[in-house]
Amino acid sequence: MNKIPNRQAICEVLMDKAKDDKDIMVLCSDSRGSASMTPFADNFPEQFVETGIAEQNLVSISAGLAKCGKKPFACSPACFLSTRSYEQAKIDVAYSNTNVTLIGISGGVSYGALGMSHHSAQDIAAMAAIPNMRVYLPSDRHQTKHLIEALLKDEKPAYIRVGRNPVEDIYTEDNCPFEMDKATVLKEGTDVAIIACGEMVRPAFEAAKLLETQGISATVLDMYCVKPLDAEGVVKAAKNVKAVITVEEHAPFGGLGSMVAQVVGAECPRKVLNMALPDAPVITGTSQEVFDYYGLNAEGIAKKAVEALK
Structure with a gap:
């Protein structure tokens, strides 16, 4: 059984690419542990921003960094990222067409025991309703890796939702067919x-x-x-x-x-x-x-x- 959650796969890709690409930035809302981004923060402190529990600031700062030529990845629990910072996602990211990747961690019912306040059962509908915003839900760590690599090559807004726990592999490292925006x-x-x-x-x-x-x-x-x-x-x-x-x-x-x-x-x-x-x-x-x-x-x-x- 795979023990690597998709959120960790995201961190691994960003760490690998950040060695040569100093424009890659990771931002967290007091969520570096939940997002598996602690290794990135430790190894690339100059490319990491901690906003604290302030999701609106998280998204707006990411948009500002994007306008300065950076490639920001903003990580926060999906239940909060898709609700508390909805206006910022709509205006600062999508309407302004900034190169920001919003990463909703612990999506769906990952925080099952914490109840509806921590569930994100509306985020697909909410984010998909915003013009210019793309919405992705990768199915395993291998597909997640390919998706992040693809998003690093374009400059358009995106929202990614991943769960909290590891999921059983569907693909393998050597066999993961991937075409951007194709099922x-x-x-x-x-x-x-x-x-x-x-x-x-x-x-x-x-x-x-x-x-x-x-x-x-x-x-x-x-x-x-x-x-x-x-x-x-x-x-x-x-x-x-x-x-x-x-x-x-x-x-x-x-x-x-x-x-x-x-x-x-x-x-x-x-x-x-x-x-x-x-x-x-x-x-x-x-x-x-x-x-x-x-x-x-x-x-x-x-x-x-x-x-x-x-």
Whole structure:
């Protein structure tokens, strides 16, 4: 089992690149430990800024640094970064089109036991609604590495959400197909398409294996690029199946499911069922306990796929 969380993978990439690129800056809101950025702060103190618990300042300072030619990566818990600093993300980063990468750490229900105040089940919808803001949910450490490397090469705003805990590898260091803003096809099938993002990609892939034992052929798409959504990939997958299932660690409104349904409805009408967290404060517990409770696991996804084909 992999023991490296995506947040640590981000730090490792930034540390490696910062050796030669002195424009790379990391900013934290009293969250260097939570963000796994302590090694960066220790090794590159001149390229690190600590703002304290002041998410609005975190984002505005990052935008200012970007306007000075720096490449800032602003790290803060997703629940706060996507709410407390929303205006700064909208105006200072997106409207001003600054080269800022916002990294929402411990996203979704990672802080499960702390309750709704620390959950970020609205961040996909909120950030995706901002013009110029891209939204990414990488599924494992290898894809995270490729994403950060790609973002270092462009100068556009982005929001990345990663969980708190390590997730089981989907790819390997030597086999991680990655194309910027294109979904990765993990499996092709002819009965149902399962489109997932972030930590839901692994259970979606495992669900496809369970469905195989029932004689059901499933396509699985790793939609790490929620915005811009890979509409071409969605249509291609939907055209070859009878139903589409979307799976996300997010509220049922405005996220991956809503976006996929819009594309499928307009381009190739099929039944679309969205699996997400409920429109209510979720139960407290570990991430896995929460996922299991709401059926956001391999068994639950497989069950929903069977229902969709009836």
